[in-house]
Amino acid sequence: MIKVACDYNIKEDIGFILESEKINNIEFAERAKVSRTTLEGIVKKGIARDDVCEKIYAYAYNNKYRINSVKEELIKEKYRDVLFHGSKKGLSEISISDSRENCDFGKGFYLGETYNQALSFVCEKEKSCVYSFRYSLLDLKIKKFECDLEWMLAICYYRGTLGEYVSNSMVREIVNEIEKADIVIAPIADNKMFYIMAQFTEGEINADVALHSLSASKLGRQFIFKTEKALQNLVPIEKYYLSVPERKDCRKVLNERSYEIDTKLKLAKREFKTGLYIEEILK
Template sequence: MIKVDCEYKIKEDIGFIIEAENINKSDLSEATKISRMTLDAIEKRGNTTDDVCEKLYSYIYKRNYRINSVKEELIKEKYGNVLFHGSKLGLSEITVSGSRNNCDFGNGFYLGETYNQALSFVCDYEKSSVYSFKYSLDNLKIARFECTLDWMLGICFFRGTLGEYSGNKMVRKVVEEIETADIVIAPIADNKMFYIMAQFTEGEINADVALHSLSASKLGFQYIFKTDKALSNIIPIEKYYLCQAERMDCRNALNNRSYEIDTKLKLAKREFKDGLYIEELLNERI
């Protein structure tokens, strides 16, 4: 178990916006409708309520300062190895057994390579936030996957859609590699992508169609820390507030991405008609 005690760096962010906009605290108070007394209290305590955060970070975002995304660039330049996690309700501690059993690769602590990846998974939740972490892969057993059949079979197994094929030797080999690893590094699969995978496991599309459609996602890679040994290699850095405007922009981007995946699926069905279906693939490798 790892304690997560990082919070919003609102005091520093107030200092940034005052300097960037060349204003003083009175000007900021008037622009954000946050009282001067509250701003002074934040300067002393370093924290405040969510409604005050919304006023401040909405103001920053609407002034076209993408402060969270820029912070991502800076901490990667500072620390090198940085990952991000989106939490629906916030984090106080993390464990390897805290995720749902039907996540992509079973239990573990899931992180993504970029801030926007993490944001995309929690932008619909009112109390959500994003966290950054330093990490190391030293002395860890790693299972790596690309956008391949093995990757797709592993996700379908842990999400419970392989049915009669779950005991197949090819599937069991993939599962064993995942279950004996300290960390799994693999392409991210969100629910839209899993819809395509489900069509493959149900025999509606062949493997070539599925994989070529999934390659349109461009969500990047996820890192799943599956053991306490792996978890000891991460250190929390910062918690990021997600204002309403930023959440909405993220939702709009996800909708556009959904259309792109649908289009590629339709085109892939025309282009890769001769690929093998799940029954043919797995029956050949019993």
């Protein structure tokens, strides 16, 4: 278990906006619709209530300041090895034992390579936020996946849709490698992608159709820290506030991406009719 003590850098973010807009505290308070006293308290203590955070960060976002996305670029320049985690309610600590069994690769702490990846998994939740972490892979056992059959079978196993094939020798070999690893690195699979995988495990589409459809996603890679040893290689950097307009824009992007995946699935069904079905692969 590791403590997550980082918080919003709202004081520095306000300073950035004031400098960029060339305005003082009084003018900013009026524009963001917060009281002058409240703003002065934030500048002094560096903390704010959620409703005040919403006004400040929504003002920034609506005025074209993409603070969180730009911070991603800056911290990657500074630390190079950085990952992001989206949280529905915020974190005080992280532990493998508290994670769910039915995630893509079982229990573990899941992170993505980019801020937008993390945002996309929590943008529908009102109290959600994103965290950045420095990380190291030194002295850790790593299992890597590409967008291939092994990756798809592993996710279907942990999400519980393999049915009669759960004890297949190929599946067990993949799972054993995962369970021996400290960290799993693999393409991200969201619920839209898993819907396609489930069609494969149910015998509705063949492997070629499934994999060519999934390749349209391009969500990037996820890093799953599966052991307490791996967690010790994570160092929290910052917590990012997700304003209503930013989360709304993210949902729009996800809707467009789902249309692309639907189209790719329909085209793949026409193009790859001779691929192998699950019963042929795991017979």
